[in-house]
Amino acid sequence: MNSALCRLIRPVASLALAVPLAFSLQAPAAAQPTACNNTVQEYFVSAGDTLSKISQAAFGDQRQWPRIFEYPGNAVAIGKNPNLLVVGTPLRIPPCPGSVQSIPKEAAPNQTAKKSRNKIPFKIYVVTGDDWAPYVSTDWPNGGMATVIVEAAFEAAGMSDEVEIHYVNDWAAQLETLTKTNRYQLTFPWFYPKMDFWQTCDRLPEPMQIRCEYDHSEPIASVTLGFFKESGRADLQNESIEMMNTMRLCRPRGYSTFELVENGITVDNLIVEDTPKDCFARMLEGGVDYVLLNRFTGVAVASEMGIQDRVKMADLSIASPMHILAYRNNPLDTVKILDDFNAGLATIIDNGTYGQIISYFNDEFNRRLTQ
Numbered sequence: 001m002n003s004a005l006c007r008l009i010r011p012v013a014s015l016a017l018a019v020p021l022a023f024s025l026q027a028p029a030a031a032q033p034t035a036c037n038n039t040v041q042e043y044f045v046s047a048g049d050t051l052s053k054i055s056q057a058a059f060g061d062q063r064q065w066p067r068i069f070e071y072p073g074n075a076v077a078i079g080k081n082p083n084l085l086v087v088g089t090p091l092r093i094p095p096c097p098g099s100v101q102s103i104p105k106e107a108a109p110n111q112t113a114k115k116s117r118n119k120i121p122f123k124i125y126v127v128t129g130d131d132w133a134p135y136v137s138t139d140w141p142n143g144g145m146a147t148v149i150v151e152a153a154f155e156a157a158g159m160s161d162e163v164e165i166h167y168v169n170d171w172a173a174q175l176e177t178l179t180k181t182n183r184y185q186l187t188f189p190w191f192y193p194k195m196d197f198w199q200t201c202d203r204l205p206e207p208m209q210i211r212c213e214y215d216h217s218e219p220i221a222s223v224t225l226g227f228f229k230e231s232g233r234a235d236l237q238n239e240s241i242e243m244m245n246t247m248r249l250c251r252p253r254g255y256s257t258f259e260l261v262e263n264g265i266t267v268d269n270l271i272v273e274d275t276p277k278d279c280f281a282r283m284l285e286g287g288v289d290y291v292l293l294n295r296f297t298g299v300a301v302a303s304e305m306g307i308q309d310r311v312k313m314a315d316l317s318i319a320s321p322m323h324i325l326a327y328r329n330n331p332l333d334t335v336k337i338l339d340d341f342n343a344g345l346a347t348i349i350d351n352g353t354y355g356q357i358i359s360y361f362n363d364e365f366n367r368r369l370t371q
Contacts, residue, residue, distance in 0.1 A: 036060075038099035040071075040355040045089040052315060058093050066295055066317065067094050067362055070222040072349050075319045095359040097366070103142055104152075104356040123162060124337060126150070126324075127174050127184040130167040134296060134361045135189055135221065135322070138167060145361035146189045146322065149220050149345075152353055157344030175210050179327045185334040189322035191223075192216045197262050205258050215328055215335045218342045219321030221358065225259065226295040226313040228302070230283055236290075239316040241265060250279035250288040260292075263318055276301040284310065294320075296365060303369050 036058055043054065051065040059067070068074060071092045078085060128136045128147065135146040142148045147165060154163045166184070168174060174187045192211060198204050201212035227244070229236050236247075241264050250271045251257060257267045271288050273279045279291040280301060291298065295313060302308045326335045348354045 036096040036099070038095045038356065038359075040095065040352050041093040043091050043093050045085045045087055045091065047087050049085050049087075050315070051085070054091070054093070059097055061097070063313075064097060064362075065315075066224040066226075067097075067359070068092075069317065069319060070224055070358070071355065072219065072222075075222065092355075094355045097359070097363055100356045100360040100363065103148055103360055104353050122332065123164060124159070124186065124334075125184045126163060126165045126186040126188065127168050127178055128165060128188050129171055129174075130169050132189075134365050135223075136167075140361075141364065143167075145358060146221055148357050148361075149348070149354065150188060150324065150341075152348050152357065153220070153341055153344035155344070156347035156351075156353075157340045159340060159344070175214070175325070179325070179330075180213070182327075182330055182332065185330065185332065186324050186326050186337065188217075188324040189220060190214075190216070190325050191256075191259070191320055192323055192325075193258065194262050208258060211325070213328055214325040215338060216323035216325050217338045218345055219323060220345065221322050223320040223322060224295040225318040225320055226293060226298050227316045228280070228283075228291040228293060228298045228311050228313050229289060231310055231312045233289075236314070239314045241316070244290070244316075247289040248287070249290050249292055250282055251292045252276050252279055255292075259318055259320060277305060280305060280307060280311065290314070300365075300369065 041058075043058070045054075051068055052062040055065040055068055056062040068091060069078075071094050074091050077089050077091060128143075130136065130138050132144075133140050134144055136144045138144075142151070143165070150165070151160070151163075154160050168178065174184070175190075178184045179187050190211070192214075193204055193208055195201075195212075201209050204212070227239065227249075244265050248269075248271060249265075250273055251260075253272050253274050257270060260267055260270075271279075271282070273282060276291070276293055276297060279288065279293075282288050283291050284307065291311075293301070295317070298311075298313065299308070302311050324338065324341060326338050328335060345354075348357075
């Protein structure tokens, strides 16, 4: 097991979701199967649907629902009520597990975007880390999921020759010095606080306040923060965010908690252990009800501990979008680069390249679990 699978190192801005039931006055009906292939499909929510049911119909595996939830636009389409799927809501269903055998070639440049984009008269140096698989890691194909998405978006914007990505395993330095001094013009992947919740930067936890000095791109990917519980707990059913405030929750030391606050979960009684393994061990001893980890980390750690059959992820999650950041006061006005990047990102989402990238890396993660 690659230990990089088991790292979660930065805070998140997020959207809460209880894997919802489709609401209608009609009698419930089973989700209809969608055509499952290596392309992105559109599906309209039917009465009685849940994300798990849609995943079962589309992929043959209800546990793959995070693939649907994380696809761009789906969390927004689900709406503000995390407990209901509204009948008729359009969702995008990403390619089937196993249908994408290799990383797709970078998208062809969007000629309209290429003609209208800002001309950059200098090389764009972009910095990321190397220890957060499957998102960024040189141990993974082409540097990981987020790296491939970023490269493909710049390619679609006609900027691939102008961009160079470097790996520096000092995340704090990326924000505090490397981009602020213009050694690098952009940095990724970062989560950004929900300022409509916090209102002002001084209300943020101190380590997060520096992010107010940056502008951010459209989301390059979404991370699902999972609520892992012991299998067979009959008393833990019909979970909701409100219910979590009555539960014993464990989060490893040093992991972010402000995304919980943003979604209405109190952290006053949060149980803190040194590592994800310690949280899982305490849960199996009966000391906590849920372990809070991003879904890749939680599955990887459980597999490494040999307890994958004893724990499961609840049908509840917090969606956490990741972005590229640009320092606002850069004298080269590098914030403008984000507009061009966003245009390229929209292109690869629309032409299906994005869906193939994330499906490939989800499959790669599953392949590595069995090695």
